[in-house]
Amino acid sequence: MRWVYASALSVLLVVELVGLGLFAKGFFPYKKSIPGFAGREDQPMDIGRGLNAPATAQHNNSGVSAEPQYDRLVLMVVDALRNDFVFGNESGMAYTQNLLRSGAALGFTAKAQAPTVTMPRIKALMTGTVPSFLDAVLNIAESDTSSSLKHQDNLLWQLKTHGGKEINMFGDDTWLRLFPDMFTRTDGTSSFYVADTVEVDTNVTRHVRPELERDDWGVVVLHYLGLDHIGHLAGPKSPLMRPKQREMDDIVRTVHGIVADQDRKRMAADAQAKPTLVVLLGDHAMNEIGNHGGNSQLETSTVFVFIGSGIAGQPMADHGRNALSKLLASNVQQSSLVSTLALLFGVPIPKNNLGLPLPELLGGYSDRERLHMLQTVSAQIYGLVRANENNAVAVDLQQIIANPAVYAKADCSHIDTAGSQMQCKYEAALAMHRQASSNTDVSNVERAYYEFMELASTHLSRASSGYNLQLMTMGLVLMAATVLGFAVLCQFGGTSLIHFKSRRLAVSLPAVGMWATYLLSTLSSSLIEEEHQFWYFWVQTLLALRLATNGGRYRTLAQMAAFRVVRAWNQTGQFWAGEPDVRQYLNAPENAWLVWVLAVVTLGAINAAAWALHRRYRRSVLWSRAFRGLLAYASVCVLAYHSDRSHEGLTLGVWKMVRACLPSDSARLAQSVYFATALLAATSCAGLRRAGAYVAPLDALTGVMPLLLLLSRPHNFAVFGLFFVICALFFPEVPTNSQSRELLLPSRVLVIFALAHASFFALGNSNSLASIDLSNAYAGVSRYNEALVGVLVFIGSWAGPLWWAMAGLALVALETEGVRLQLQVRALLAAAHLWQASTLLAISWVATMMRTHLFVWSVFSPRYLYQIAWSVGFYLACGTVGGLMWVAAIVYIAHQR
């Protein structure tokens, strides 16, 4: 039976993994784009009347395109530059603000699209496309080179090839991976060592003056990461934020000064020379906590500031209030950078561009030139329309030129196929352009072009991910098969689901109710964003049901109260993420002492719990002492690690003495915690031969704590303390007092299961990529190592669920012994996998159904990634493999006695 069970389980898991892989391959495709690079010959002939004879203007690049307005470009990217950091009242960027107020610079709020992480954003900024969701994942897997833009048309390639510019790049090395062999001189900094907020920027700034003062460059890209790192570490309200903004402002001042000086000299020397354009922009922004990745208003609101001698903005005077605050609401799309810059520099528009040029920046051109530019961009976008829509066909320019009046009057609004409608709008704009003569108002032509481009851009950015439905269906079928398989496994290999004889459910009603409501809730995008609400609600419901059907009233009430406090600790999700919570209170500088008091109390309580448990369950003196000693040492190391990294660390005299005895380097501290954890596991097992083996899991509950706390934030320490309290209140089980309501009584394992899921959210995680916390991902890692960092991120994010899973196993192991333990574990595993597989199936199905939904990239795809982490990382790797090994070790030791 054991072998049948094990082989059935492994076969089902393999089938599930295959199904998951197939589905993911179909659902997260690499983006399909038009291959090749745009050239001068792609520029359409000017359809405007009277200037070029149509026949000769075709494929002519001499007289058609307007003169470029700028010669050189400084692209200053400040990572996570939110719009209020530049335009807001609290901004430290006084120089930039003055430029904007005087009209010497133009500012916009640029809306980024999810996923708001650096690599997809740079891709979007340079190609003008909507990047595929997979880029968000590859952003974390740094070494991936397949995502480079070597074979995709982009602005830098155009500037280099057709503009003949030399391009230099300093800053985030993502650019180097995206554009291999593009840059002449480079200095890359790694974007993933988040703890550093100073060096990353000085590394860039030291190049600014020497590089800009040379005269051989055409484009300089500067990418500053410090601001983003401050956001990740301490949030947008950190005391470091304003000095960093001032630093960025100084760099703007330096760049602007050098560039203006040089422009004067160059233009004096050469009448043909054109000025330099400086663009200050953010790749994405950050939310209230300082993270990013999602689709919220704050995360997507970043900045464009154009500074250059041709810029003529409206001077803005402050009448008692900040005049720039209106820029906070002036939204443009981030993708418009590509077409705008391509037009300003007179290079062809990259083939896959979906961005509309900013009309404010084209003011320097004559009407004829501007209309031709709009025609160029429209022609390029129409090329994309034709590639994507079957019913959009090639436009016959000669026909339009022959009778423009017919096309201009066409009513496009009631055409139902999107492709034909866009074609109609495009033709109408061309015809109006043709009709316009030089002395009439051309604004209606411009409007017609923009109307077409907006329609096409929104339509294409929605449609621009191709799904492979065949693969997805195959994946769904395999996943459905596994769900059935796990149900069968539950029925025959675990505690059964249905009593066939009495034709009744064998599982408790709360479990079924929770399962059914959970599967239903995956249908709702808001319940995906606010999944924590589901779990918080159900934990309290299960506890309330225990209260109603079980004795032990005060303990259950205490658990409910403790969980209510846990719930208030970290506001998460999307809608209420900014609400006041305990975390915000603790992170206020004046309350830093409280964080450390809570941390010390929690660590002390964990050590005290270890003492109490050992006194109760163990008689071996030596190993027990070793265990407790190691635990105390690891706890102090954890405290030292977090205190060192914090700006308001512990400063007590006693602490300084303790601190002096520990390794001085924070990486060493973290490494000693890892080492101590390994030793704790060993000592816990070593002492077992004399005591009952089944108390070993209890050691794990205290022994693993230093590791989990090391990878968590200090303000969350007390949450783990509360988890401990809730868990302790489950022991011992109270006998039920109403036999007939047994089906309504949720078992402790069920409550712990719900608590495991709830604890994930209670520690501040959510179903948005923005909440992935990288602040402790490098604890003890001195060199970038993907696998290790990935594991640390997983343990850090899933710390709560992992601890509760251990608590569940400990509970089972403590109350059952020997062969029954194996049966129990089998039943538990089968049930957990039934849950996991059915959730995965439900979410895959919902993702398939919603694949054209507006929220597919911002809500359903991140949820899918999280579900993969739950299914594969938590349930399979940790729960099944780790759990089975653990139980096997316990049973083995127990038999050795």
Next chain:
Amino acid sequence: MVSELHSPASHSSVPVHKQYPIVFNGIQLGLSGLVCALALVSPRKSLNLYDNPASYLCVSACIMLAYYALLAFFDVYCFKARGDSWRPRARPTSVRISSVLSMVASTLAAALVIAVGFVLFGAPATTHYAETLTAALNVSLLAVTPSILTLKPTFGAYRRALLSAEQKSIPEKWASGFFWCTICVTWMSAYFIPMDWERPWQKWPIPVIGGAFLGNMMGVLYVLVRCFVVPIARADFEETQSIQRQMARDYEAQRGPVTRSMAKKDK
């Protein structure tokens, strides 16, 4: 309250359902639903659930409280009218007033417990006190007050009626019907709060209030079936059966034992 009212079955010769005048008790049931619905009708336009929920909920609670106070004063609630006596029992006024006061006190106490429950289930703990308390008072009036007026004021009686799965008397069914219907629908209605429909009614505590009133209406339906339709149908069925048995006996008495098997049985 008299204890015999709460005994599950009286062993008199009159069938159970005949002891309770259906019309009178039915009027009461309908009236309780009507009053709960009326409590939702606002006297003024400015006094609505969206703008100032606390005062609105205060008004609706007062209406229901007044209704229940009348019932408690005249001691006419849930099958209190029995047998042929349509009139309420004569009781001294002081007893009546004290029963009203104890009803109010228990309702308020239950409201406090429910408010704590709201907070445990995620209602705001530091703000919206007035909303939480008035909402709890409303839910308490809808869910618990029927039990307060019906059940004996002991812990055991409540547990028996509300939590156990034992056989229940008709008043216990009445009490638990209102309690569980209201509580369950209130519980479900909380799911509407996190939805992103951005409707004005999604803010605390409006969905819960809606759920509570809806649950109470469902409680009325449930009680109608459980305490009126089912007992009457059952009694009717039993009556029919006994009549049939009687007829068979009469037939046999006329014709004498006909079959052999019956003759054997008689020996």
